[in-house]
Amino acid sequence: MTLGPDIGLLIAALLACGVVAGVLAGLLGVGGGIVIVPMLYHVFTVYGIAPDTAMPLSVGTSLSTIVLTSWVSARKHHQRGTVGWPLVRHWVPAVLVGVLVGTAFAHDISGLVLKSMFGVLLIVVSVHMLITARRALSLFPDLPALWLQSVLAVAVGGLSSLLGIGGGTLMVPLLSLFSYPIHRAVATSAVFGFVISVPATIGYVISGWHAQGVPPVSTGYVNWLAFASLVPATMLCAPLGVKLAYRLDVGQLKRAFALFLFIVGVRMTFF
Secondary structure, eight states, rough: OOOSTEEEEEEEEHHHHHHHHHHHHHHOOOOOHHHHHHHHHHHHHHHHOOOOHHHHHHHHHHHHHHHHHHHHHHHHHHHTTOOOOOHHHHHHHHHHHHHHHHHHHHHOOOOOHHHHHHHHHHHHHHHHHHSSSSSSSOSSSOOOOOOHHHHHHHHHHHHHHHOOTHHHHHHHHHHHHHTTHHHHHHHHHHHHHHHHHHHHHHHHHHTTOOOOSOOSSSETTTEEHHHHHHHHHHHHHHHHHHHHTTOHHHHHHHHHHHHHHHHHHHHHHHO
């Protein structure tokens, strides 16, 4: 892939990805990575990047965008006093252990296997979204024992860093299962988005340092052209999604989006 006459179309495609991710984040509360990774993957492959390279490049670039967006989101939630800091303090060490494990495995897993794993994640998320289109799913009255919380934190950190989703996609529904207040779960997951994305981005830069076939303006598996296009578009369009959430039937939109995620997940897993 070279930056030739098609650079304008590439930037337009990346900006469109950012707009869609921002609107959906504000409208449906979905994490940016769950939208950005599959869109980046398809954009990169269309522009001639091998699928085995396009997938870790999409994951690493997604994580780099989450660094800034999660920082801004976490600050706003902190100002509102909705972050569950006791849980943050307990989970951070275990989450960081998971991030180290996830980024270490990312170096050894082929891009095609990573693509299939992300596809399975999309299928799981879509099923959960269908079930919880109207209300959160709570199965337990309180958080589990501290040792089990640590196990869950390692799993969240590992999967989030491996698949480029920042944490909210897994953490919000997980905390909701244990009757954790939804607004506090969203606010707390924003903090973990930052905690996960910073070391995970560094890990993808290192693991892709000598990778062949990455596009120009990249450092390892992070493409800075995509970063510069996605972040402003995502942050500018998220408030629009929030406004639309108060005017549209979000339940129906979640079901439609869940069906879309399911189709994309099946395609990424098996094709």
